[in-house]
Amino acid sequence: MDYATSFYFTATEIGLSLCGLALLLVAGWQGNKSARMVTIISVAALFGAAIFSIGLFDRATGEVAGRAFGDLYRADAFGSFAKVLIYVAAAAVLIVTPRFFERIDAYRAEYPVLMLFNAVGMGMMVSATDLMTLYIGLEMSSLSSYVLASFLRNDERSSEAGLKYFVLGALASGIILYGVSLVYGFTGSTNYAGIRAAFEASFSTGALFGVVFVLAGLAFKISAVPFHMWTPDVYEGAPTPVTAFFASAPKVAAMGMLLRMAMDPFGGEADAWRQIVIFAALASIVVGALGAIGQQNLKRLLAYSSINNVGFIMIGLAAATPGGVAGALTYLAIYVAMTIGSFTALLMLRAPDGTNLETFADISGLSTKRPALAWSLLALMFSLAGIPPLFGFWGKFVVFQAAVQADLVALAAIGIAASVIGAFYYLKFIKVMFFDEPTREVEATSPVSHWVVLGICVAIMSPLGYLLTVPLGEWTAQAAASFVAAM
Amino acid sequence: MIQTLAFYLFAALVIASAVMVIMARNPVHSVLWLILAFFNAAGLMVLVGAEFIAALLLIVYVGAVAVLFLFVVMMLDIDFAELRAGFVKNFPLGIAIALVLAAELIFGIGAYQAGQLELGVASGVAAPALDASNTASIGAVLYRDYVFLFEAAGIILLVAMVGAIVLTHRRTENARGQQDISRQVRRNPDEATVMKQPEVGRGVDL
Numbered sequence: 001m002d003y004a005t006s007f008y009f010t011a012t013e014i015g016l017s018l019c020g021l022a023l024l025l026v027a028g029w030q031g032n033k034s035a036r037m038v039t040i041i042s043v044a045a046l047f048g049a050a051i052f053s054i055g056l057f058d059r060a061t062g063e064v065a066g067r068a069f070g071d072l073y074r075a076d077a078f079g080s081f082a083k084v085l086i087y088v089a090a091a092a093v094l095i096v097t098p099r100f101f102e103r104i105d106a107y108r109a110e111y112p113v114l115m116l117f118n119a120v121g122m123g124m125m126v127s128a129t130d131l132m133t134l135y136i137g138l139e140m141s142s143l144s145s146y147v148l149a150s151f152l153r154n155d156e157r158s159s160e161a162g163l164k165y166f167v168l169g170a171l172a173s174g175i176i177l178y179g180v181s182l183v184y185g186f187t188g189s190t191n192y193a194g195i196r197a198a199f200e201a202s203f204s205t206g207a208l209f210g211v212v213f214v215l216a217g218l219a220f221k222i223s224a225v226p227f228h229m230w231t232p233d234v235y236e237g238a239p240t241p242v243t244a245f246f247a248s249a250p251k252v253a254a255m256g257m258l259l260r261m262a263m264d265p266f267g268g269e270a271d272a273w274r275q276i277v278i279f280a281a282l283a284s285i286v287v288g289a290l291g292a293i294g295q296q297n298l299k300r301l302l303a304y305s306s307i308n309n310v311g312f313i314m315i316g317l318a319a320a321t322p323g324g325v326a327g328a329l330t331y332l333a334i335y336v337a338m339t340i341g342s343f344t345a346l347l348m349l350r351a352p353d354g355t356n357l358e359t360f361a362d363i364s365g366l367s368t369k370r371p372a373l374a375w376s377l378l379a380l381m382f383s384l385a386g387i388p389p390l391f392g393f394w395g396k397f398v399v400f401q402a403a404v405q406a407d408l409v410a411l412a413a414i415g416i417a418a419s420v421i422g423a424f425y426y427l428k429f430i431k432v433m434f435f436d437e438p439t440r441e442v443e444a445t446s447p448v449s450h451w452v453v454l455g456i457c458v459a460i461m462s463p464l465g466y467l468l469t470v471p472l473g474e475w476t477a478q479a480a481a482s483f484v485a486a487m
Numbered sequence: 488m489i490q491t492l493a494f495y496l497f498a499a500l501v502i503a504s505a506v507m508v509i510m511a512r513n514p515v516h517s518v519l520w521l522i523l524a525f526f527n528a529a530g531l532m533v534l535v536g537a538e539f540i541a542a543l544l545l546i547v548y549v550g551a552v553a554v555l556f557l558f559v560v561m562m563l564d565i566d567f568a569e570l571r572a573g574f575v576k577n578f579p580l581g582i583a584i585a586l587v588l589a590a591e592l593i594f595g596i597g598a599y600q601a602g603q604l605e606l607g608v609a610s611g612v613a614a615p616a617l618d619a620s621n622t623a624s625i626g627a628v629l630y631r632d633y634v635f636l637f638e639a640a641g642i643i644l645l646v647a648m649v650g651a652i653v654l655t656h657r658r659t660e661n662a663r664g665q666q667d668i669s670r671q672v673r674r675n676p677d678e679a680t681v682m683k684q685p686e687v688g689r690g691v692d693l
Contacts, residue, residue: 010635017642024649069635110653117646124639136639143643147650162654185595206595 006068009056009075010127012049012083013120019045020116027109035109039098042112046091046119053083058478071191072130076482079127081329081475082256086122089248089336090115095449096344097241103354106152115245118144122253126260131180131190134257138176138221141250142169148245149238161237168230172220179213182206183265195265203269211266215276218261221254224314225283228307232291235303240356243299244343247306248336255313255332259325262317263483270320277318278411284311285415289422298358301425302342305384308422309335315415316399319406325483326476327402331395333472334383334460338392341380341457348373348446348454357440360428365438373446374433376458383461385426386419391465490534497530514560522553539621 066075101107124137150162187198288308316328383392532541
């Protein structure tokens with residue numbers, strides 16, 4: 001094992017950890033005065049890590065193939081693609097965070113530090129090629145997520161969200177660990193390549209149990225039905241910037257982990273897990289669409305929307321082909337932009353006295369008071385609904401295409417039908433904003449940083465986003481090919 | 488001969504004290520029996536030549552975990568009557584779960600077929616014959632092969648610590664027990680004491 005190579009491939013994790021440790025010292029000595037500065041440095045570090053990941057994108061070829069520390073970790077095109085998404089999403093959320101907490105004087109310098117450690121864990125999750133790396137990355141990310149969820153410790157709902165997330169997250173971790181121990185027991189290896197080889201030799205019922213337990217635990221982490229119950233409560237209770245984070249970066253990490261897990265070690269046994277994935281995908285799409293209809297709270301509604309979107313991403317996985325993985329990655333990239341845009345718009349909605357507006361009643365008639373914000377939300381909601389001129393349509397198109405090519409026509413048909421149901425509540429957004437009478441006063445201005453993040457997200461969602469289809473297609477195809485190369 | 492005797496002594500004591508852990512009425516006694524079980528398990532480890540594990544068992548389990556248990560047990564006000572009532576109420580459920588777990592155990596033992604486990608190196612190559620001591624070998628695995636995961640686990644602990652402090656620590660202006668040494672040293676008798684001559688029948692005017 002060559003340490004220099006290993007350090008080079010894991011440089012994003014090492015760099016972000018060191019940065020987090022240094023900033024923790026700054027936070028310890030300077031206290032909350034330094035919160036702004038720590039945030040800015042963290043954002044810079046996350047962007048730096050993203051740029052480094054881009055540099056690693058096609059570097060992982062040749063004999064080592066990105067393997068670090070004796071194949072505990074692999075820096076390949078798939079990992080780099082997911083990491084760029086994760087780091088950029090985390091940085092974007094950090095940019096819009098401070099204002100929210102500063103208004104109520106609750107911002108602390110530990111917030112960005114926890115975010116950095118969370119990013120380290122998420123990076124390990126998507127690059128893990130060993131069950132131990134996977135679990136440690138998962139725990140690192142989850143543990144800091146629990147703290148972030150209850151960051152407003154004086155707010156009852158925030159504490160409740162944190163506790164709920166912690167208890168159910170610990171349960172899911174336990175389920176994953178149980179599955180991991182079964183897989184290890186029946187294959188004799190925690191390494192992905194070793195597991196794959198052992199499964200090819202023989203695939204026993206016990207190993208199947210292990211695979212099912214691992215997938216169930218991962219389904220919890222991506223909040224796929226039937227393990228979605230925590231999502232609306234946690235998303236509603238957590239502070240809005242934290243919710244924006246939960247809906248974006250950790251979803252990418254958990255989804256990336258699930259994709260790698262399903263395609264690499266369990267890739268030879270696609271028939272064993274395909275039914276589970278198809279069921280979870282369909283159930284997520286339907287529950288996400290139906291559950292959102294009655295919601296009055298916008299954060300709850302976006303939580304159901306994220307459950308719904310996870311279902312569409314899992315359709316790509318159900319295809320179990322490189323095309324399906326590429327489609328899922330494309331959808332993930334578009335989903336992250338849509339989610340961060342929607343939550344940023346939600347963060348910009350405030351009453352003049354600074355309270356958060358987060359129900360349908362609060363946004364009625366928004367178009368007369370904040371036309372630019374209303375039109376941005378319109379673009380994002382149409383995009384989430386998958387209405388053609390907007391870029392959200394492309395994501396749905398590629399996953400359905402992959403499903404049809406893999407002879408899963410029925411799955412694609414049900415998915416399309418359910419996405420029509422989902423369109424109802426996205427359109428309700430538009431109806432309330434544009435056709436209802438204004439009822440509440442809304443703060444007239446928003447910080448420039450919020451506008452920049454929202455502007456970029458809306459620009460990607462606008463028809464301009466179609467300029468991205470060719471490079472996005474190439475990158476995702478290359479990322480999906482890294483599983484084939486690894487086999 | 489002496490080894491066999493020692494084995495049976497340690498093994499019997501482990502089992503006996505394990506039984507006492509769950510039979511003892513007083514939870515503090517349970518923890519003390521648990522400590523005895525740990526000591527005897529450490530003795531068993533020494534017998535099979537795993538002296539490092541034996542030391543770990545004493546340092547980590549007896550030294551830290553059991554003492555922590557003791558603190559928790561002493562601090563928690565456990566109402567045993569209520570606990571027993573819950574036990575009777577949930578007995579059928581407990582039996583059902585126990586049956587499921589037992590079935591899984593039997594199933595797992597029956598289906599176990601892993602063969603050679605790939606211990607030792609992360610790349611999955613079978614471990615070479617060791618000519619180092621136990622301690623050196625464990626150190627090599629922990630700090631050489633799995634150094635990445637070891638450090639990452641350290642960061643998890645750090646995150647847990649930071650999280651606990653963020654969620655519970657409240658900054659107060661003058662916390663109790665804050666000592667300003669220079670102020671203490673600067674004090675002199677002239678400032679600290681006042682001479683008073685109180686008149687008879689009247690209190691002191693301070």
